[in-house]
Each structure stands twice: as C-alpha cells, then as structure tokens.
Amino acid sequence: MTTTTAAPFDVETVRKDFPILSRLVHGDKPLVYLDNAATSQKPRQVIDALVEYYEKHNANVHRGIHTLAEEATALYEGARDKMAKFIGAPSRDEVIFTKNTSEAINLVARVLGDAGPGYRVGPGDEIVITEMEHHSNIVPWHQLAERTGATVKWLRLTDEGRLDLSTLDSVVTERTKIVSMTHVSNLLGTINPVDVVVKRAREVGALVLVDASQSAPHLPFDVSALGADFVAVTCHKMLGPTGIGVLWARLPLLQELPPFLGGGEMIELVTMEKSTFAPPPHKFEAGTPPIAEAVGLGAAVDYLTAVGMDAIAAHEHELTRYVIERFAEVEGLRVIGPNTAENRVAEVSFALEGIHPHDVGQILDEQGIAVRVGHHCARPAVVRYGIPATTRASFYLYNTHAEVDALIAGLDRVKRVFT
Amino acid sequence: MNLESMYQEIILDHYKNPHGRGLREPYDAESFQVNPTCGDEVTLRVALADAKVGDVSYDGQGCSISQASTSVLTDLVQGRTVEEALATMDAFVEMVQGRGQVEPDEDVLEDGVAFAGVAKYPARVKCALLGWMAFKDAVSQAASRAEGATR
Numbered sequence: 105m106t107t108t109t110a111a112p113f114d115v116e117t118v119r120k121d122f123p124i125l126s127r128l129v130h131g132d133k134p135l136v137y138l139d140n141a142a143t144s145q146k147p148r149q150v151i152d153a154l155v156e157y158y159e160k161h162n163a164n165v166h167r168g169i170h171t172l173a174e175e176a177t178a179l180y181e182g183a184r185d186k187m188a189k190f191i192g193a194p195s196r197d198e199v200i201f202t203k204n205t206s207e208a209i210n211l212v213a214r215v216l217g218d219a220g221p222g223y224r225v226g227p228g229d230e231i232v233i234t235e236m237e238h239h240s241n242i243v244p245w246h247q248l249a250e251r252t253g254a255t256v257k258w259l260r261l262t263d264e265g266r267l268d269l270s271t272l273d274s275v276v277t278e279r280t281k282i283v284s285m286t287h288v289s290n291l292l293g294t295i296n297p298v299d300v301v302v303k304r305a306r307e308v309g310a311l312v313l314v315d316a317s318q319s320a321p322h323l324p325f326d327v328s329a330l331g332a333d334f335v336a337v338t339c340h341k342m343l344g345p346t347g348i349g350v351l352w353a354r355l356p357l358l359q360e361l362p363p364f365l366g367g368g369e370m371i372e373l374v375t376m377e378k379s380t381f382a383p384p385p386h387k388f389e390a391g392t393p394p395i396a397e398a399v400g401l402g403a404a405v406d407y408l409t410a411v412g413m414d415a416i417a418a419h420e421h422e423l424t425r426y427v428i429e430r431f432a433e434v435e436g437l438r439v440i441g442p443n444t445a446e447n448r449v450a451e452v453s454f455a456l457e458g459i460h461p462h463d464v465g466q467i468l469d470e471q472g473i474a475v476r477v478g479h480h481c482a483r484p485a486v487v488r489y490g491i492p493a494t495t496r497a498s499f500y501l502y503n504t505h506a507e508v509d510a511l512i513a514g515l516d517r518v519k520r521v522f523t
Numbered sequence: 524m525n526l527e528s529m530y531q532e533i534i535l536d537h538y539k540n541p542h543g544r545g546l547r548e549p550y551d552a553e554s555f556q557v558n559p560t561c562g563d564e565v566t567l568r569v570a571l572a573d574a575k576v577g578d579v580s581y582d583g584q585g586c587s588i589s590q591a592s593t594s595v596l597t598d599l600v601q602g603r604t605v606e607e608a609l610a611t612m613d614a615f616v617e618m619v620q621g622r623g624q625v626e627p628d629e630d631v632l633e634d635g636v637a638f639a640g641v642a643k644y645p646a647r648v649k650c651a652l653l654g655w656m657a658f659k660d661a662v663s664q665a666a667s668r669a670e671g672a673t674r
Contacts, residue, residue, distance in 0.1 A: 462561055462586035462650065466529065478561050492562035492584060521530055522538075522587070 113415035119502045121147040121407075133472030136507045136514075141290050141318060141451045141498035142476050143340045146404075150343055153403035157396050165395055166369060166386075180395050183402035184385070190405045191316075191335065192326030193352055200351040200358070200388045201398060205317045206240040208336035208351035209284070211364040211388060212313055213244035216282060217252050218362045223281075223311070227253030230279040232310070234259040234267055234296075235488055236289040239481040241315045245284060254281070259301075261488055265292040265441035272304050280310040287319035287330075291482040291494065292441030293424075293451040295319070302331040311357075317341060321500070322420055322449050324413040327352050339397070343404035348397035351388070358384035365390035416501045420450040423499045423508065427452055430512045437515070440486075440494050450499035453480070456515065459522045461495040467518045468495075473511055529644060530587070533637035537591035542598055547580040552664035554657040558649050563589045567657035571665050576600045576608050581654065588638070588647050593654025595634045605662060611635075612655050618642060619651045 111117075119125050124145050129135050137145060157179065163172035165180045188196040202208040216225045225231065231245045235258055249256050257275050260268045267285075276283055283305045288295050298314055305312045313334040319325060321342035327335050334353045340346040363370055363381050367390035372380040381387045408416065425445040431437050436457030442448045456464055465477035476496045479486040486493060497511055550568035557564040563585030570577035579597045583590060599615075600608035615635050618627045623643045627636040641651045 460563075460586035462563075462588070462647070463530075466644070466647070486562075522535070 113411065113419055115419065115502065115504055118411065119504075121149065122502055123148060123151070125502060129472045130470055133470075136471075136473040136510045138497040138499060138503065138507065138511060139474045139476050140321075140500040140503075141341070141480075141496065143346070144321065144343050144500055145502070146343055146345070146400075147407050149407050150345065150400045150403045154345065154396055154400045157399045161399075162396070164392055176395055179399045179402070180393065183398040183405075186402045186405040187350055190325070190409065191320065191337065191350070191352055192328050194328060195355055197384050198352050198355050198358065200353070200385045201393050202336075202349040202351050202388075203347060203394070204340075204349040205238075205315060205336045205338040206244075206349075208334075208338075208349050209241055209313065209315065210244045211351055212282075212284075212334050212336075212353075213248040214364055215361045216311075217248050220360070220362075223357075223361060225252050225254045225281045228279065229254040229281040230257050230277070231255070232257050232259060232276050232280050232283040232285075234285050235261045236265075236267070236292055236294065236296075236482060236485045237284075237286055238290050238315065238317070239483070241284055241286060241313075242484070259285070261485060264443070265289075265294050266447075267294070267296055267301075269297070269300060272301065276301070276304045276308060276310060278308050280305070280308055282311040282313060284313040284315070286315040286317070288316075288322070288449050288451075289441070289482070289485070290318050290451065291453055291480045291485050291496070293448040293453070293498075294442055295323075295447045295449060298330055298332065318449065318451065321408075323417050333357060339401045339404065343407055344401035345394075345397040348394045348401050355384065358388070363387050363390070367391045369393070411501060419501060420499055421445060423503060423505070424448060424450040424452070426505055427497065427499070427508050427511075430508055434512065434515055436519070440489050440491070450503075451496060452498070453494040453496040455491050455494055456518065459518060461493040463522065464495045464515070464518050467521055468511070468514045471510070471514045471517060473514045475511075529640040529647070531637040531640065533595075533634050534587060534591045537594040537634065538587040541590060541594040543580060543601075544582065544594065545580055546582050547578055550578065550580065551668065552661040554660035554664065556653050556657040556660070558585070558589070558653055561586070561650070563650060563653055565589065565593055565654050565657050567593065567654060567661055569658065569661040569665055571605065571662070571669065574606075575602065575604050576662075579658070581657070583654075585653070586647075586650055588641060588650040589653045592635075592638060592651045593657075595638070596654045596658055599633060599635060600658065605666070609659070609662070612659060615655060616652065619648050 122145050161175040163176040165177045184199050188199045262268045312332040314332040316335050317338045320337045338349040370390040372382050438455045440453040461477035478493050550570045553568045555566045565583030567581040599611050614631050618625050619642050621642050627639050629636050641647050
C-alpha cells in the first residue's frame with residue numbers, strides 16, 4: 105500500500121516548471137520577476153494544457169453531440185469542478201466563469217440595480233467600499249450609484265495601512281445594501297479581517313462581496329469560511345491564462361438575481377415574445393465562454409493543489425519577512441502599508457526618498473528586475489498616503505531570497521544614479 | 524541596451540538643478556498637463572512679447588525625464604520667436620517619437636539631444652513630452668488671446 109504525501113516545498117524544483125524564469129533580459133541579465141500582483145507567470149503544465157486542448161479537443165461546448173464537443177465540454181465543466189473545490193464552494197453551480205474580477209464585480213453591480221425588491225439597490229440605499237480598493241471595485245459602484253440614486257460610502261485607512269474599523273458601525277448601517285471589499289490590498293499587501301465586516305453586515309442585513317484577486321492565489325482559501333455572499337477571483341494571477349475569472353455566489357442569490365448579459369448559452373427557451381433563462385451557473389454565462397482558458401485554469405488549480413497552498417503561503421510569508429527586514433536597511437525607503445510580515449502578503453509597496461517610482465522602475469528593469477510603478481489602479485489609497493505613486497515588488501511561489509537580495513542591490517544602484 | 528542610454532548626465536543635471544523652475548508673473552497663458560498613467564504633472568506659464576517667447580516658468584512633480592525635459596525646454600524656447608520655438612518643439616517631438624531612428628540635430632536641440640535615448644522606451648515618451656505639451660497649449664492660448672485683442 106502506498107500513501108501519497110506532497111513532496112516538501114522546494115523553490116528550485118518549482119522554478120524549473122516555469123520556462124519564462126530562465127530567460128534573460130537586456131542582453132545578459134537573468135529575469136527577476138517581481139510583478140506577480142499584476143500577473144503571474146505560467147508553469148509548463150498550464151502552457152501544455154492550452155496546447156493540448158487546441159491540438160486535440162477544440163470544439164464549442166454544451167451543444168455539440170460529436171466527440172470533440174463532448175471532450176471540450178467535459179474539460180470546461182471539469183475546470184468548474186476543480187475551481188469549486190479549490191475555493192471551497194459548496195456547489196459547482198455557484199461557480200460562474202467571467203472574463204476577470206472586473207467583469208465579476210460589474211456583473212454583481214449591474215444585477216443588483218436590476219434586481220427585484222428584495223435585493224434591488226435604489227435611491228437612499230448605501231453601498232460601502234474601502235479606501236484601499238482597486239478601481240475595479242470602485243468604478244462599478246460609482247456607476248451603480250449614478251444609475252440608481254444610491255450613495256457610495258467609504259471605510260477609511262489607518263496610517264499603517266490597515267482598515268480603520270473604528271467607524272464600521274457608523275458607516276455600515278441599516279441603509280447599507282452591500283459592502284464590497286478587497287480581501288488583500290493590491291497596493292498595500294494588507295490582509296483584511298473580512299469576518300469582522302461580515303459580522304456587521306449580517307447585523308444590518310447587507311450583502312458582502314469580497315474581491316479575492318490578491319488572496320486566492322497566495323493563501324489557503326475557502327469561500328464558506330470567509331462568510332461572504334459574493335467572491336470575485338481573476339485567474340491569470342494564480343498561474344492561469346488571462347481572460348478568465350470567477351464569480352462565486354450563494355446559490356439562492358444566483359437563482360433569484362436577474363441575468364447580466366443576454367445571449368447564447370444562458371437561455372432556457374426563446375420565443376418571438378420573450379426569453380426565459382437557464383439555471384445558474386449558465387444563466388450568467390452568455391455566449392461562447394473562455395473554453396481554452398478554463399482548461400488552462402484547471403491545470404493551474406491542479407498545479408497549485410499539488411504544490412500545496414499551505415506550503416505556498418508559508419514560503420511567501422518567509423519572503424515577506426525577509427524583504428521587510430532587508431528594506432529596513434535601505435536608507436530613505438518607506439514602506440507604504442504594514443511594515444511587518446504579519447497579516448500581510450508578499451506584495452510590498454514603497455517610496456524611495458527623492459526618487460520618482462518611474463525612475464526606480466526603469467533602472468531596476470535595466471538590471472533585469474521587473475517591478476510595478478504607479479498608482480496600481482488604487483489611486484484613492486495612494487493619495488491617502490500623500491504620494492503620487494509607489495514602486496511595488498510582489499512575490500509568488502517561485503521567487504527566492506536571492507531575488508530579494510537582487511532587488512536590494514538594484515535599489516542601491518538606483519540611489520547611486522540619482523544622488 | 525545600457526542604462527546610460529536614457530539617463531544621460533545632462534538629464535540628471537537638469538533634474539537635480541532645474542533651470543527656470545517656479546511659477547512667475549507676469550504671463551499671458553498657463554497650461555496644466557498631467558499624465559494619468561503615472562500622475563506626473565506640470566503647470567507651465569508663457570509670456571509673449573513681439574512674437575517672441577519671453578519668460579517661461581513652471582512647477583510640477585514627476586520623474587526625472589518629465590522634469591528635466593521641462594527644464595531643457597525653457598533654455599530652448601526663451602528669447603526665440605514663437606515660430607522658432609515651435610519648430611524646435613517639432614524637432615524634439617520627432618526625435619522622441621522616432622523609436623531611435625531619428626538622428627537629432629544638436630544645433631537645434633542643444634541639451635535636448637540627451638533625450639534621444641528616451642525614444643527607445645515607449646512608456647517614457649509621454650514623460651519627455653509633458654512639458655512640451657503644456658508649452659504648445661499655453662502658446663496657442665496666448666496667441667488666440669492676442670489675436671482676439673487686436674480685432
């Protein structure tokens with residue numbers, strides 16, 4: 105009898121699975137990829153799954169009765185099963201494939217405006233978001249408020265980059281219809297106490313949407329434990345292809361809420377007079393879905409599961425600890441966000457005294473180090489900290505301590521150019 | 524591609540010791556320009572006298588490329604006729620948008636030739652042009668105002 109245990113986590117073994125990590129940039133510089141909060145790199149297993157799908161199984165899903173259509177459908181729906189299991193969804197029918205997180209949030213914001221009396225957001229209602237949201241969790245709510253006469257209210261931030269929950273009870277009130285918040289900030293790396301907000305939302309009967317774009321790729325993740333009503337995930341940040349995301353929602357909500365886009369795949373019956381709609385999840389998946397992308401996502405989920413999310417989280421926590429420790433040695437460097445490894449992920453924004461982030465990013469790039477500079481689509485939070493932009497280094501399962509050292513050496517070079 | 528190809532010493536000098544910085548009176552027109560992708564901004568004022576560019580003053584915040592380029596601009600346009608200044612601007616724009624294929628004329632662009640390397644970095648071209656866009660806008664406002672006044 106054999107027992108299967110996950111192999112111990114070894115970053116060098118992991119790195120071998122990612123072809124792009126062995127490329128050189130600017131001639132002879134090894135790539136140091138620290139822009140994982142923007143998108144992750146893809147392992148060979150995901151790339152192979154895409155190629156194999158197109159070489160052997162490509163067909164449209166659900167309608168055909170030929171071999172390829174059945175194979176494509178099984179792969180597409182199989183990816184839904186894998187994703188359901190990965191995020192701890194009680195039912196596979198609660199997993200809706202979208203284009204990305206933005207589309208998932210737009211879906212919810214749109215249908216809440218169109219919903220029946222129970223869930224409809226209308227004049228006098230309030231929508232609560234936080235100051236650390238990505239624009240994709242701000243703009244759809246501005247638009248919903250504009251359409252319906254509702255008001256957007258904000259949970260603010262503390263100086264150290266946490267949610268200021270001292271105002272929770274006065275901001276989330278009986279007027280609140282929905283609270284939409286990020287689980288992990290893409291700018292600050294902060295892990296938010298979603299449970300505290302959910303508890304307050306339950307007291308006042310508000311729905312809760314959680315943007316898990318920056319948490320699902322990095323932390324063991326379970327929608328049931330999270331306690332929210334909606335969860336949005338984008339899959340290209342978790343080793344999957346671009347062009348596919350997931351909206352998870354409680355099944356009774358999906359059954360009751362009206363559809364988002366209309367078209368093929370999402371109907372029950374169409375007559376010349378009217379249309380009726382399929383049950384979830386298909387009700388929310390109009391048109392030919394991202395089939396190959398779902399297949400790639402399935403391979404990504406398999407990969408993450410095989411490595412183990414606990415091991416990934418532990419590796420990244422250690423990298424966080426190390427980068428925070430090394431950053432403390434860099435004169436003139438100010439971490440924007442929690443200056444500790446606790447309750448934060450390995451995405452660290454910083455400002456370098458007197459040097460603009462664009463210049464920092466450019467000189468790091470010349471050394472092969474890829475970071476993100478700018479407002480990271482979270483402009484309200486950047487403004488909150490009194491700066492025009494930040495430089496952000498964000499890590500993933502394949503990053504190493506040596507790459508942190510390369511970043512520190514790179515920053516030293518930046519400072520030598522500008523002082 | 525080596526680092527020095529974009530961050531020329533001339534650029535770093537203008538960044539650290541900018542020429543003509545600070546907003547001054549009197550002026551005929553003012554333009555505010557912002558690069559929404561990075562938040563770089565510049566406010567630039569132009570005074571015109573007898574079809575010539577008088578004082579050009581500015582303030583702003585941003586990367587070395589946007590701020591140094593605006594500093595170089597003031598050297599290149601002040602005291603020139605509006606026509607000459609706009610021709611210099613055209614030469615600068617052509618150089619930085621030329622993807623490295625345009626050989627700059629040092630007699631026309633002076634310190635501005637240091638920005639030739641920027642042409643190879645598409646993401647930074649807008650930075651180099653920020654001050655120039657403000658200059659173009661301010662001159663055009665001032666000219667149309669002057670035209671309105673003589674009617």
